[in-house]
Amino acid sequence: MARQGTVLIVEDEEAIRDLVAFHLESAGFQVLQAADGEEGLRLALETSPDLVLLDLMLPILDGVSMLRALRRQSRVPVIMLTARTEEIGRVRGLELGADDYVGKPFSPRELVARVKAVLRRTDPPTEHLAAGGVEIDVAAHRCYVDGRERELTLTEFGLLQALMERPGQVLTREMLLEKVWGYDYYGDARTVDVHVRHLREKVEAEPSHPRLIATVRGVGYRFAP
Numbered sequence: 001m002a003r004q005g006t007v008l009i010v011e012d013e014e015a016i017r018d019l020v021a022f023h024l025e026s027a028g029f030q031v032l033q034a035a036d037g038e039e040g041l042r043l044a045l046e047t048s049p050d051l052v053l054l055d056l057m058l059p060i061l062d063g064v065s066m067l068r069a070l071r072r073q074s075r076v077p078v079i080m081l082t083a084r085t086e087e088i089g090r091v092r093g094l095e096l097g098a099d100d101y102v103g104k105p106f107s108p109r110e111l112v113a114r115v116k117a118v119l120r121r122t123d124p125p126t127e128h129l130a131a132g133g134v135e136i137d138v139a140a141h142r143c144y145v146d147g148r149e150r151e152l153t154l155t156e157f158g159l160l161q162a163l164m165e166r167p168g169q170v171l172t173r174e175m176l177l178e179k180v181w182g183y184d185y186y187g188d189a190r191t192v193d194v195h196v197r198h199l200r201e202k203v204e205a206e207p208s209h210p211r212l213i214a215t216v217r218g219v220g221y222r223f224a225p
Contacts, residue, residue, distance in 0.1 A: 005050035005119060008032040010040030010066065011081060012058055016104075020053065023108040024115070037061030041069055044076060051115055054098070055081045056089045064092050071097045077122045079114060081106070129164040132212050132225020134203055136161060145203050155180060156199045159192075163213060163223035172220040196221060 007029050011017045014035070021031040032047060034040035037058040044052055052070070056063035067078060080093045080101040090101050099118050102111055129136050135144040141157060143150045152160065158180040163171060171179075173189040181191075200207040214224045 006030040006032060006047070007115060008034065008040065008043055008047070008049040008052045010034045010037065010044075010052060010058065010063070011055040012036060013055075016055075016081075019108060020111060023112050027112050027116075029115070035059075037063060037066035041066050044070055045073060048074075049076060051077045051079065051119055053079050053081060053111075053115070054093075056086055056093065057083070064089060064096065067093055067096045067098060077118045079111075079118060129161065131164060131167055131223070134160070134164070134212060134225070136164065143203070150202045152199070152202060155195050156202065159195055159199055160203065163221060167223050167225065170216045170219055170222045176220065192220075 007024050009017050009020055009024075009031060011020070011033075012035050017033050017035070021033060024031050032043055032049060034043050038060045040052070040054065040058070041061065043049075054063050054067060058066065061069075063080065067080075070076070070078070075097075078093075078098045080090060080098050081104060082090050082093075082101050083104050093101065099122065100114055102114055127138050129138070133146045136142065136157070138161060141154075143152050143157065143160065159176060162176060162179045173192040176192050177189060196213060197207075200210050200213055204210045204212055212223065212225055214222045216222055
């Protein structure tokens with residue numbers, strides 16, 4: 001299984017730490033553990049984990065105090081572990097810069113899903129992609145084919161970026177709608193076909209016989225340089 005990243009669990013209850021660690025390690029994460037806020041802060045600053053799971057009710061240094069100290073030196077993503085009744089603590093944590101919270105008791109599978117979701121949101125954006133003679137500069141919103149710039153609309157650029165970020169992977173029309181148009185788009189999935197056709201006219205040498213953006217019949221599209 002591919003390594004997903006390193007997660008630091010700061011939780012004083014050993015049984016919960018072990019349970020969460022087991023599920024994270026099963027999902028491919030490397031796990032570090034701390035039993036109090038002071039140790040957790042030290043490990044967070046010394047090891048630079050990809051994400052911190054932080055219990056609010058901790059000995060020596062409570063979770064809110066640890067988060068406040070951590071945020072002075074680090075922007076590491078933090079998910080708080082809180083009792084269902086700890087509304088004030090959750091609010092303070094979010095105000096201090098926590099990225100999400102999970103109420104106890106929680107499903108370990110849900111917690112792993114939350115960790116993955118937060119890491120996806122906080123991943124640094126791709127700045128440059130190149131394959132098959134096509135290059136895109138995401139920050140500058142520029143596209144080059146065999147060294148020559150091509151003018152793409154915002155939607156065409158978004159489609160090309162989505163496909164190039166997953167070379168060889170089939171993306172369904174629904175996936176492309178969600179990625180490019182957003183969660184709230186309820187239009188016809190055939191909209192994707194129209195924009196892919198326009199995109200091919202700009203990046204393919206022979207749009208009627210595409211070599212870059214392949215159609216997977218009945219499913220969607222694949223960037224296959």
